[in-house]
Amino acid sequence: MRILLVDDESHVLAALVRLLRHALPKAAQVESHSSPRAALARATEVPFDTVLCDYRMPEMDGVAFLKAFRDIQPQVPRLILSGVTDFDVLMNAVNEVGLYRYLIKPWEDQEIVAAVRDSAMAHLREEEARRLADERRAELGHLSPEELEKQRLEAEEPGITRVRWGPDGAIHLDED
Numbered sequence: 784m785r786i787l788l789v790d791d792e793s794h795v796l797a798a799l800v801r802l803l804r805h806a807l808p809k810a811a812q813v814e815s816h817s818s819p820r821a822a823l824a825r826a827t828e829v830p831f832d833t834v835l836c837d838y839r840m841p842e843m844d845g846v847a848f849l850k851a852f853r854d855i856q857p858q859v860p861r862l863i864l865s866g867v868t869d870f871d872v873l874m875n876a877v878n879e880v881g882l883y884r885y886l887i888k889p890w891e892d893q894e895i896v897a898a899v900r901d902s903a904m905a906h907l908r909e910e911e912a913r914r915l916a917d918e919r920r921a922e923l924g925h926l927s928p929e930e931l932e933k934q935r936l937e938a939e940e941p942g943i944t945r946v947r948w949g950p951d952g953a954i955h956l957d958e959d
Contacts, residue, residue, distance in 0.1 A: 784810065786831065786832065787816070789817075799815070803899060819840055819842045830856060835899060836863060838864070838865030839866075846863075860883035861880055861882055863884075866888040886898060
């Protein structure tokens with residue numbers, strides 16, 4: 784289980800990391816970033832099973848971050864933790880990024896742990912079901928071995944199969 788936490792406040796991140804590392808199984812990996820851009824860069828390198836971010840951050844708000852994250856890892860459950868209780872903000876977040884949960888600050892420890900654990904476990908179950916279905920489709924000849932391998936690679940290394948070509952035929956590694 785790999786969890787990504789994003790919040791611009793270091794004390795909030797430290798508290799969440801401490802809480803989750805104590806409450807989740809020892810094999811769970813909790814990774815935190817105070818920069819949404821750094822977290823997005825990391826999401827292109829490793830797969831996560833759930834992501835929890837703050838709503839208000841100076842680089843970009845939580846909805847913008849989760850939209851960008853969804854483009855990189857679309858199947859991963861997305862959670863927002865915020866002190867904002869405005870109904871319009873909540874509805875915008877739910878509608879724009881397909882939130883799994885919207886959690887309110889100050890939080891209840893057990894609510895955070897349950898939400899993160901439930902979302903990560905749901906993702907792991909969906910991934911396993913997808914893998915088994917793909918294997919069955921391959922057995923039946925409905926999925927080529929190349930397509931099956933591409934899906935496996937994408938699950939292990941998000942973005943690895945999406946190549947951006949330049950007009951001169953060069954491969955672009957980043958947007959710049």
